[in-house]
Amino acid sequence: MKNVLIIGSGISGMSCAVNCAEKGMHVILASPFPSERAQSVMAAGGINAVLEDNEEDDTVESHIKDTLKGGAYLAGEESVRGLCEGAGKIIKYLEDIGTVFSLDDKGRPAHRAFGGQSHKRTYYCGASTGKQIVTALNMEVRRFETAGLIERRLGMCFHSGLIKDGICYGAILYGESTNKLEAVYADAVVMATGGQNVLFGKTTGSTQCDGYAAGKLFEQGAVLKNLEFIQYHPTTMETAQKRMLISEAVRGEGGRLFYLDENNERVYFMENKYGPEGNLQTRDVVSREIYETGKDVYLDISFLDRKTIFARLPEVYELCLKYRNIDITREPIPVAPSVHFFMGGLAVKNDHETSIRNLYAVGECASIYHGANRLGGNSLLAAVYGGGVAADAITRREDGEKILFEDVLKKEQEKLTQAADTESTFAYAHIRDDVAKIMQENLGIVRDEKSLIDGMEQIDFYIKSAGQIKYDNSVLQYFNYSLPGILILARAVLTCARFRKESRGSHNRKEFTEIEAGFSYPTLISYDNGNYSVRLDKEGEYES
Ligand SMILES: Cc1cc2nc3c(=O)[nH]c(=O)nc-3n(C[C@H](O)[C@H](O)[C@H](O)COP(=O)(O)OP(=O)(O)OC[C@H]3O[C@@H](n4cnc5c(N)ncnc54)[C@H](O)[C@@H]3O)c2cc1C
Structure with a gap:
C-alpha cells in the first residue's frame, strides 16, 4: 500500500486525501x-463550471477561452482544458457528497456573473460556498478515517522536506504541542499549504498561509514560478484586523464603482471607459483602474431592493454593518484594492509534480491554471480538481527505494533546542511586520525598478543578519524557524518582479507599460546557496 503525506488540510489537501x-x-x-479553520472556509462567492444543461448557451470552450484570456495567456492550454472540462463533474461530485448549492426560481443550481466571464457560470452556496465544500469534504475524510485510510495529524507544521538528489522521501514536521520534530516518510508528499499572505501583512486571507513551505522548499531546490503575479482584489474594505473582502458577487449583481469629482458628482469611471460591463472587468484591470484614479473609490449596490440584497448578498450586508456600521441598502461601500491571491508558487507540471520527484503541490501553493491573473471562482475549482489530478499521478508512480534521514532529523532537533535556549534579543514580530511593510510598499499594484531594488536591499539586510537574529522565546517555535524561509521567498518574489520588464495581468511596471512578446512565458526561479537564478519557461517545462 502506498503512503502519502499531505501537508495542509484546506479544500485542496482534503480533495487530494479523499482521492488518494x-x-x-x-x-x-x-x-x-x-x-474548519483553513482559509478555504472564507470563500464566499462561488465556484466556476459549465453545466451540461445550462440556460446561458455557455460552453466549456468559452470557460477555457475566458480563463486563458483572463490570465493574459500565461497559463498552459492543456492544463486549463483539463480544469474546465472537469468542472461540471466536480459540481456534481460536490453535490453528491453533501454540498448544498443555492437554487434558482426553477429549482436549478443558481449561478452568477463574475469578472472576465463571457457567460454567468459561478455556482454558489448562499454566502458560504467555501464552508459548504469544506464541510462536505470533511465528512468524506471522516469516512476514510473510520476505514483507517486517512490519519489526521493536527498541531503539525511543515519544517522541511526529506530530499536527496532531487527526490523527496518524506518531510520533517514540527509538533506544536510536543515542541519536537518528527520525520514522516512517504512514497509521495503533497504540499497543500495555501498562499503567501503573511508576506504582505494585512490581506483578505488567512495568516495561517505564510508561504514558509514554498520558501523552505525553494531553499531545498524546488523551482518556483510566476511569483510576481500577485492578485490585488479591487474591492476590499479596511477594518482593524484585516482587509475585508467585498465579494465580486456585489459587482456580479450589478454593483457600480465610482469616485466623487470636485463638484461632488459621481464618476462611474469603469463604465465610462469599458461600457456597461465595465464593473465586471477582470480583477487586475479593475485594481489598476482604481489605482489610477488616485481617488477614494466606492461601490454602490443600494439601488437594488432590500429583499434582493438580503437574499443574494447577506454576508456583505452583515460584514459592512458589523465592521464599519455601513448599511449597504442605503449607502455605498468605501473600497480599495488589497492583496488577495497568489498566482505564483511551487512550479508544477500538469500532473502537479514539482521539480522534485515525488513532491507534489496542489491548491493555492501551486502555480498552475491561472497565468498572470486568476478569474474569480476558478480557485475553488482548481483546489478540488488539482487534488484529484495529483492523486491520479501518485497512483501511477512505481514504488521507489526508501531512505532514512535520522541523522538529519537529529541535527535539526539539536538546532531547534539550542536556539530555544539562547537569550531572546530580537523581536520576531517586528521583523515579520517590517517584511510585510517592505513588500506592500515596494510591490504594489504598480512597481518600478527603484522600488524593487530598494525592497531587495531591505530584505537582503535581514537575510544577511540572520546569523545575529536570536530566537524569540515569547513566540511559538514555528515563528522562529520559519522566518528565514519567509525572507528567502520575499527576496525571490521581488527578484521575479524586477526580472519581468513588461506589464501583463496583475504585474504592472511603471517603466514598461505594455505587454512584451519576449515575455510571453511563465517566470521560473531557482535558488542555489544564496544565488537566485531567474529564467522564462520557454520550453513549457512545467505547466503546458
Ligand atoms: C476572503 C476570500 C474569499 C475567497 N473567495 C473565493 C471564491 O468565492 N471562489 C474561489 O474560487 N476562490 C475564492 N478564494 C480563494 C480560495 O478560497 C483559495 O485559493 C482556496 O480555498 C485555497 O485552498 P487551499 O486548499 O489551497 O489552501 P487553504 O484553504 O488556505 O489551506 C491551507 C492549509 O495549509 C495549512 N498550512 C499553511 N502553512 C502550513 C505549514 N507551514 N505547515 C503545515 N500546514 C500549513 C493551513 O493550516 C491550511 O490547513 C477566496 C479567498 C479569500 C481569502
Missing part, C-alpha cells in the same frame, strides 16, 4: 489547525 484514499492509498493529513 479512494484509490486505496494510506494518507497522513497534517496541518496546524482543523480544516
Whole structure:
C-alpha cells in the first residue's frame, strides 16, 4: 500500500486525501489547525463550471477561452482544458457528497456573473460556498478515517522536506504541542499549504498561509514560478484586523464603482471607459483602474431592493454593518484594492509534480491554471480538481527505494533546542511586520525598478543578519524557524518582479507599460546557496 503525506488540510489537501484514499492509498493529513479553520472556509462567492444543461448557451470552450484570456495567456492550454472540462463533474461530485448549492426560481443550481466571464457560470452556496465544500469534504475524510485510510495529524507544521538528489522521501514536521520534530516518510508528499499572505501583512486571507513551505522548499531546490503575479482584489474594505473582502458577487449583481469629482458628482469611471460591463472587468484591470484614479473609490449596490440584497448578498450586508456600521441598502461601500491571491508558487507540471520527484503541490501553493491573473471562482475549482489530478499521478508512480534521514532529523532537533535556549534579543514580530511593510510598499499594484531594488536591499539586510537574529522565546517555535524561509521567498518574489520588464495581468511596471512578446512565458526561479537564478519557461517545462 502506498503512503502519502499531505501537508495542509484546506479544500485542496482534503480533495487530494479523499482521492488518494479512494484509490486505496494510506494518507497522513497534517496541518496546524482543523480544516474548519483553513482559509478555504472564507470563500464566499462561488465556484466556476459549465453545466451540461445550462440556460446561458455557455460552453466549456468559452470557460477555457475566458480563463486563458483572463490570465493574459500565461497559463498552459492543456492544463486549463483539463480544469474546465472537469468542472461540471466536480459540481456534481460536490453535490453528491453533501454540498448544498443555492437554487434558482426553477429549482436549478443558481449561478452568477463574475469578472472576465463571457457567460454567468459561478455556482454558489448562499454566502458560504467555501464552508459548504469544506464541510462536505470533511465528512468524506471522516469516512476514510473510520476505514483507517486517512490519519489526521493536527498541531503539525511543515519544517522541511526529506530530499536527496532531487527526490523527496518524506518531510520533517514540527509538533506544536510536543515542541519536537518528527520525520514522516512517504512514497509521495503533497504540499497543500495555501498562499503567501503573511508576506504582505494585512490581506483578505488567512495568516495561517505564510508561504514558509514554498520558501523552505525553494531553499531545498524546488523551482518556483510566476511569483510576481500577485492578485490585488479591487474591492476590499479596511477594518482593524484585516482587509475585508467585498465579494465580486456585489459587482456580479450589478454593483457600480465610482469616485466623487470636485463638484461632488459621481464618476462611474469603469463604465465610462469599458461600457456597461465595465464593473465586471477582470480583477487586475479593475485594481489598476482604481489605482489610477488616485481617488477614494466606492461601490454602490443600494439601488437594488432590500429583499434582493438580503437574499443574494447577506454576508456583505452583515460584514459592512458589523465592521464599519455601513448599511449597504442605503449607502455605498468605501473600497480599495488589497492583496488577495497568489498566482505564483511551487512550479508544477500538469500532473502537479514539482521539480522534485515525488513532491507534489496542489491548491493555492501551486502555480498552475491561472497565468498572470486568476478569474474569480476558478480557485475553488482548481483546489478540488488539482487534488484529484495529483492523486491520479501518485497512483501511477512505481514504488521507489526508501531512505532514512535520522541523522538529519537529529541535527535539526539539536538546532531547534539550542536556539530555544539562547537569550531572546530580537523581536520576531517586528521583523515579520517590517517584511510585510517592505513588500506592500515596494510591490504594489504598480512597481518600478527603484522600488524593487530598494525592497531587495531591505530584505537582503535581514537575510544577511540572520546569523545575529536570536530566537524569540515569547513566540511559538514555528515563528522562529520559519522566518528565514519567509525572507528567502520575499527576496525571490521581488527578484521575479524586477526580472519581468513588461506589464501583463496583475504585474504592472511603471517603466514598461505594455505587454512584451519576449515575455510571453511563465517566470521560473531557482535558488542555489544564496544565488537566485531567474529564467522564462520557454520550453513549457512545467505547466503546458
Ligand atoms: C476572503 C476570500 C474569499 C475567497 N473567495 C473565493 C471564491 O468565492 N471562489 C474561489 O474560487 N476562490 C475564492 N478564494 C480563494 C480560495 O478560497 C483559495 O485559493 C482556496 O480555498 C485555497 O485552498 P487551499 O486548499 O489551497 O489552501 P487553504 O484553504 O488556505 O489551506 C491551507 C492549509 O495549509 C495549512 N498550512 C499553511 N502553512 C502550513 C505549514 N507551514 N505547515 C503545515 N500546514 C500549513 C493551513 O493550516 C491550511 O490547513 C477566496 C479567498 C479569500 C481569502
